[in-house]
Amino acid sequence: MDNITHTLVGLMLSRAGGFSSNQARGEKGASVAIMLAANAPDMDTYNFFNDSLTYLQVHRGYTHALAFAPLVALVPLLLVKAFTRTRVTMVTAVTYIGCLLAVFSHLLLDWTNVYGVRLMLPFNAKWYRLDATDIVDPVILGILLLAVAAPALAGLVTSEMSGRKRKAPGLGWAWFALAAVLLYDTGRWLEHDRAISIVDAYNYRGAPAERVSVFPVRFSVMRWRAVVEGDGFIYEAPIDMSRDFDAAGGHTEYPAISSPAIDAAKTTRTFQVFEGFNQLPFWTLLPVDDTVRVELLDLRFGSIQRPGFEAVAFVEPDHRIARAYFSFGVR
DSSP, X not given: OXXXXXXXXXXXXXXXXXXXXXXXXXXXXXXXHHHHHHHGGGGGGGGGGTOHHHHHHHTTSGGGOGGGHHHHHHHHHHHHHHHHTOOOOHHHHHHHHHHHHHHHHHHHHXXXXXXXXXXXXXXXXXXXXXXXXXXXXXXXXXXXXXXXXXXXXXXXXXXXXXXXXXXXXXHHHHHHHHHHHHHHHHHHHHHHHHHHHHHHTSEETTEEOSEEEEEEOTTOSSEXXXXXXXXXXXXXXXXXXXXXXXXXXXXXXXXXXXXXXHHHHTXXXXXXXXXXXXXXXXXXXXXXXXEEEEEEEETTSSOSSSOOSEEEEEEOTTSOEEEEEEEOOOO
8 A cells, every 4th residue: 555544554553552652551752663663564665766677576575574574563663762762661562562563554455455465475475465455545545534634623622622632632533443444445355356256257258257357446436447368368347336247348458479579578687577576467569660569568557558567678670679678657
């Protein structure tokens, strides 16, 4: 998920668990440590500014693995301790538990979306994902922002009316937000499974689908995007859960078959890295002047007409690579 969402979930965990400095279990800097911990698994994103291919290789890897969560949770706590110059006490152990919960919340949220997470490293490198939410989910963000704004406004009114500040502001709202996000994600997961069942019930080009994938549409809770894999073709169709599914309302595309140009592109680091990351590949070939444009898409992040993540190579007639690059595209 986006880091604003992770930060706000960390804030809600801090308030709900009583970790703020004006609460019973709080110590100096505890809330900051927990909010940092909610983002700590994304410490691997520094590669984004360096090399996008290295970013693909390492992001949501070891820092997002369950086995390393205790170490990841320790980093922000030690940073805050060093910055505030406070001693480690028994209360710090409780703060560490809050940081660990924040790290687990990060892994849980990332697991629900289309990017996925490699939870079981170093034991296996499998990507786990539910495809239930987008990387940025406005409903989740709205719930969390409401839980921040409502107690702030209530506290302002209370202090103006009575001249007193409330202790532990937002405790009830924090519990509400965490429960609401959990219920929303559960509902999205169930709706995602229902959408797959609906699409999978039809035949495509006279045969059952080999695999059906369904992805959320940003800024919509009712619409999904279906990708049906068949024998030598891909069928893309929109789904509106408020209406009957129109199995004929999509379009069929045919991926390029293996060719010398594709084989040449596969020798580049760009395509080797992206192939290792790609979970829903689609190949295209297009003549461009004296070269062949080889394109590999990951259909999790965009449609064939509007690509998201893509690797592109221009292959010359003698199969040399004129240029190869990776792009995150525009969603």
